[in-house]
Amino acid sequence: AQSVTQLGSHVSVSEGALVLLRCNYSSSVPPYLFWYVQYPNQGLQLLLKYTTGATLVKGINGFEAEFKKSETSFHLTKPSAHMSDAAEYFCAVSEGGGADGLTFGKGTHLIIQP
Amino acid sequence: SAVISQKPSRDICQRGTSLTIQCQVDSQVTMMFWYRQQPGQSLTLIATANQGSEATYESGFVIDKFPISRPNLTFSTLTVSNMSPEDSSIYLCSVGETSEQYFGPGTRLTVT
Numbered sequence: 273a274q275s276v277t278q279l280g281s282h283v284s285v286s287e288g289a290l291v292l293l294r295c296n297y298s299s300s301v302p303p304y305l306f307w308y309v310q311y312p313n314q315g316l317q318l319l320l321k322y323t324t325g326a327t328l329v330k331g332i333n334g335f336e337a338e339f340k341k342s343e344t345s346f347h348l349t350k351p352s353a354h355m356s357d358a359a360e361y362f363c364a365v366s367e368g369g370g371a372d373g374l375t376f377g378k379g380t381h382l383i384i385q386p
Numbered sequence: 387s388a389v390i391s392q393k394p395s396r397d398i399c400q401r402g403t404s405l406t407i408q409c410q411v412d413s414q415v416t417m418m419f420w421y422r423q424q425p426g427q428s429l430t431l432i433a434t435a436n437q438g439s440e441a442t443y444e445s446g447f448v449i450d451k452f453p454i455s456r457p458n459l460t461f462s463t464l465t466v467s468n469m470s471p472e473d474s475s476i477y478l479c480s481v482g483e484t485s486e487q488y489f490g491p492g493t494r495l496t497v498t
Contacts, residue, residue: 304485315478316429316489318387323485362428370482373419373431373444 274299274365278377286385291335291350293380295363298344304366305346306374307337311359319361322346323369333357358384388413388481390490398496399469406465407493409479414459417482420452423492424475432477435462469497 279294297303307319320331327339337348346363360381364374389412399405409418420432433441433454441454455463466473476492 306486308489315491318486318488321486366487369485370487371417372482373421373434374429374480374487375431376428378428 274303274367274375276363276365276375276377278361278363278380280380281378282381282383284383284385285353287355288352291348291353291357291382293348293361293363293382295337295346295348295377296344297346297363297365299365299367301367304369305337305339306364306366307331307335307346307348308362308364309333309359310362310379316362319348353382353384355384355386358382387483387488388415390479390481390488392479392490392493394493395491396494396496398498401470401497403469404465404467405469405495406463407477407479407495409462409464409490411460411481415481415483416459418456418462419480419482419487420454420462420464421478421480421489422475423478429478432464466495469495471497473497 275298277296305322308316320329322339330336335350360379362379363377366372366374391410393408418435421429423429431444432447433443435441435454435456437456453465474497478492480487480489
């Protein structure tokens with residue numbers, strides 16, 4: 273069975289500061305890993321994904337994440353936070369990419385301080 | 387990526403009634419999924435709906451409560467039956483492409 277743990281239900285950073293959202297996963301097979309963002313009263317938007325190959329993946333809005341197999345982690349980063357980044361972020365894992373349902377973490381609410 | 391729409395976008399229903407949620411995709415897709423997001427919570431997979439076969443339900447979800455139809459490759463419905471206040475959630479459909487999933491805007495259901 274697969275699972276996802278997101279450390280920190282709320283993360284607060286100052287505008288312009290580094291954003292780091294933590295995600296650890298467990299999977300019995302090489303995983304597909306995803307980060308989604310949900311703005312208030314909106315649906316989920318795919319930020320980035322890891323399938324195979326390069327372990328550092330770049331996504332939209334300046335976000336990137338690094339797959340570390342030895343640490344079973346897939347942390348999300350952004351060098352400089354912007355007010356518009358305030359949202360809920362979900363890490364998810366799948367064992368079959370688009371062919372399997374996703375298992376989500378509990379989410380991290382990112383707060384940007386002016 | 388596929389464009390996904392859902393109807394209704396929101397509804398308020400009385401307990402004991404049923405609501406059918408529609409999910410329409412602008413292209414043919416094999417894999418469709420239904421998720422539930424309870425207030426302030428993460429998303430939980432309800433079932434996988436493939437065209438031409440019975441939906442596959444996750445543990446804790448049953449067909450009598452959440453019947454699903456998948457009549458063709460662009461459309462699916464989820465019915466929430468005999469509703470109770472605990473069914474108040476956002477219900478989202480998603481479509482699976484080769485290596486990722488895209489989500490519809492969701493249906494916000496409130497049961498009174």
